[in-house]
Amino acid sequence: MNEEQYSVACLIVGILSCVLCCMCFGLPLGIVGIVLFVLSTRNGHGIDAKAGIGLALSILGFILSIVAAIVIFIGIIVSNDNSYSSYRDNSNPFEYFIEEYGDSLDYDDIDDYQNLPYYFDENEDAKINEL
Structure with a gap:
């Protein structure tokens, strides 16, 4: 490759380093x-001129990537996501749901089925189960 091609490649890589700096x-x-x-x-x-601009963009992308890496690292350390860890540590995920939302799915009373948008017929349900 001659020097002109290296200049164009330097410019392209400099632009890419600036664009992709947030992903390190x-x-x-x-x-x-x-x-x-x-x-x-x-x-x-x-x-x-292309090589000079490519150098400036490459250095800028390098510095911005270091800053992005530091911000990501600090964000990981500072984040305190207890809800996921408490869910993960529970042996039964339903216990986590009950702790978080209460026992809202408790339908012990048959009258609760009357609030459904359709009529619930136990005899029809038994016929379907026989099939």
């Missing part, structure tokens, strides 16, 4: 952009 992909892409910048300026070739 800017770390390796920033390093690749810096290496491509060095390759584009070898053999006494001057700094091309």
